[in-house]
Amino acid sequence: MRRIYVGDVQGCREELERLLEAVKFDPARDRLHSVGDAINRGPDSAGCLRLLKQLDAVMVLGNHELHWLEIEAKRRHLGKRDTLDALLTAPDHDELLAWTRARPLLHVERDVVLVHAGLHPDWRDADLAGKATELRAALDDALVRDRSPWRLPEVAFATSVRFCDPHGAEPDDDDDPSPPPPFRPWDDFWRGERIVVCGHWARRGLVLGPKLRALDSGCVYGKQLTAWIAEEQRIVQVKAARAYSPITA
Template sequence: MVDVRSAEQHPLLEAALGARGNLGHARVEVVEEARSLVVEVPGAGDDPDHDDHEHDGEAGDPAGGGLRGNGHGALESGGSPSPSPRYARAVQRRIFIGDIQGCREELERLLEEIRFDPAADRLEPVGDLVNRGPDSAGCLRLLASLDAGGVLGNHDLALLATARGTRPERKSDTFGDVLRGEDRVELLGWLASRPFVRPFEDLVLVHGGFSPAWKDPIAVLLAEDPNDPGPAASAAVTIRFCDPEGNLARGMDPAPPPYRPWHELFDRTRVGGRTVVFGHWARQGLLLKPGFRGLDSGCVWGGKLTGWIAEEDRIVQVDARRAYAGI
């Protein structure tokens, strides 16, 4: 079990905070870069989906249609796109990857199938990089070595909370290889520098989704701290069904009226007409509809690991080697 102490006293967290110079400084750089991309819009258990509340008690509930991106940095009609993220190298393809959850072998096979080119391609995982699968540490090492982007998911937050001592390690957790690895400081530092939302000029990446109650979802989530997540962060990594006011239907899938899938209630003009790329919903599975790409296809449950190549609007999948978590 991981030592339970305050965040200030926990040696593993303190070390991670100092990794790669200063983790706080690294996060400021991520946030400040992403802030420059915001388009201001006026006004306007055993179940594959039983992981909604991996950080229950940390936060509560928060108080479709539109334009479609063409994958090349422009909107097909209307709108005024903001600058793309400033990559350190030329990027020809952005490859968004569904929930990996420690399935390193499947991730490697998917990259082979996609013919991933580290010199020209950029990986953007949808979050839930760790837990339930057999090799959480291997996934983080591989993604960090490939300079992946991506966002945080609820299982990633569970790992960070366990490392800082605010959540006990559970029997069902499979990220002990990260917590006890020789390179744990570097791995935790890299993971904690992921944001909750990553906007591009034509797309926006989030793990679970956006509350229909948020006027400016990108700004809301850029203000959230991975080491001290609040209600908005909790909603962004756990939302599936909600009502028009943004109240979540916790533990219900499917949920009765007035609850509906969040993407049926969300107005994409609030993210500048961008296509929303997300994961977190294995029971729903792969979702491809105008303005939305849902990429969780339940790899850890014996399903598939999905990649979406944005510039080609193309799906590539590999089968899970086996089910790592029981249904």
């Protein structure tokens, strides 16, 4: 079996389909993994989720999936740049929502951990499976109690961190311009044996480190959609269908 990890798709279904062709994806032999943010900003969020669900992909939740859950719970409204309308009225909306709600925040394998944005410096590599269970239980509890997942600091961290300090505190401002020291990209403070596969940081783009595969290469901003094939130690990219536009998140 090949494990194929794909970066932030954000509604770019056509590019996801082309990427699956480019890696010669075989559902009998391969398992697709998504870093989350499969939806929003791009043209076909419902189509992306439908495809991931149909392929029984592993997906961790990203900030855009949590945003959608907040809209469903009527705690948030659609924003100006949201492109979720067709998802909200899709004929299979309920199935897609149920599938998405059941996704984890961390997916821990023997040699790889999948997370949308990043890992907190206080978390221990040896106990990531325990942390995954803990975060999922905290999210379930918040959803059952009709409370916002954004009020759970660890859930917010996993789905939205870019810069942090050695204790995991995040700067007030975003990543443009980069915040001053002691803030550093979160992975500067993470020490673990597993390879971390993540997304979320389009402005930083594709980053390949000894233990890092940061795969958000800005497809929805007109750049590329990226896959990493673990068993082949190989990156595959397809070009975005849309023209380049400045990265805003």
